[in-house]
Amino acid sequence: MTLLDIEKNLPGKAPSEKSATINRRLQNRDKLEAEILEQAVRLFAECGYEGTSVATIAEQVGLSKQNLLYYFPSKQALYQRVLDDVLHVWLERMNSLADDRREPEELLRDYIVAKLRFSRDQPWGSRVYAMEVIGGAKVYGADIRKKVVPLLRKDIEIFEKWITEGKIAAVNPTHLLFAIWAMTQSYADFATQMNLVMNRKQLSKKDFDDAEKLIVDMVLAGLAIKPA
Template sequence: MHTSASPRLLNRDKVEKTILLEAVRLFAECGFEGTSIATVAERAGLSKQNLMYYFPTKQALYQRVLDNVLDDWLARMASLADGDKDPGGVLRAYVAAKLRFSREQPLASRVYALEVIGGAKLYGEQIRRRVVPLLRADIAVFERWIGEGKIAPVNATHLLFAVWAMTQSYADFSAQMALVLDRDALQQQDFDDGAQLITAMVLAAVGLNQP
């Protein structure tokens, strides 16, 4: 029998979402060291003691934030794993998905970037455990395409590194881009233009033509 969630569970979910929303903002602005539990609690409208009922330590809160970021990021990368589809279509979808993440989750992207720039001291094991297997699966898809003559030989690892760097820069360095473009923030057209150019570069790298 299907039963709806209890009011207590619904309230817990609501409070956790509020905490995590404020935590992402603060970790993106101040990094792990510069963020305090007290400030997150104040921004979330809670006492420090109440927040610690949900997340007993700052590291537990940080871990949960990064878990959510990585869940979303990896879900958007999953399209590349389907090697049975047309390589051109798969690669276009992959670039588009990565740019959507940068557009929709810029703060989350910056939290992840700050952790990596700092040497991934607090989250390195999770990155190794979750990102490396997916990267290897994606490389296997490229090798299969190469073996079937569908794309030109390419160093898939470094091509993917390049795609990550190009697409994530639209979140991590959006302030610089906006300054150069003389506007307050990046617009949808900027992401569309970026998608067109990055896609063309990726397709050219594997010997496919942009229609």
């Protein structure tokens, strides 16, 4: 619904009253969309795309199926939005690596920390993305190619520049990034296995702090970067 649509439904009101009403409705809409996405990402992560229905998501939010479809016209549209939100965060992190004004140690440390924090704070989103990829990226493959590949190439160019300048050891940049993704995302995607092995209900902040130090130290050592 656009602002014009809302205004048309507000006959006989002064401009200031209309503006206040519009703002309230838009805020309520944003809040409800956030609630829908919160339940959708959890259910897609737990049950997969095929195992999740719009009716179940609507029930969790306290809406009818028809009311939910007013906000998201189909299950695929909702699934697409969930994956878009996940990828948006990841792409921001990837883009930060291409900042050649900063030193490799600082950039890599911040990148690893950000990836681990995403796994800690938004595990459902990470799992939905992982399940989509494991399943062959049938719904989201084109988006991955279009959005991830250009940034990956930019990051690879930065790594190659660092290698040429002697700032890091000569490594394969593509596989370095694959390794960082695997190490950081496993703390969301395979948290259940980790909890089972360590006999606990969930990973603690200390677990993530320990993982951060280990992964950062391993990457810097592998690139022959001495921590400042």
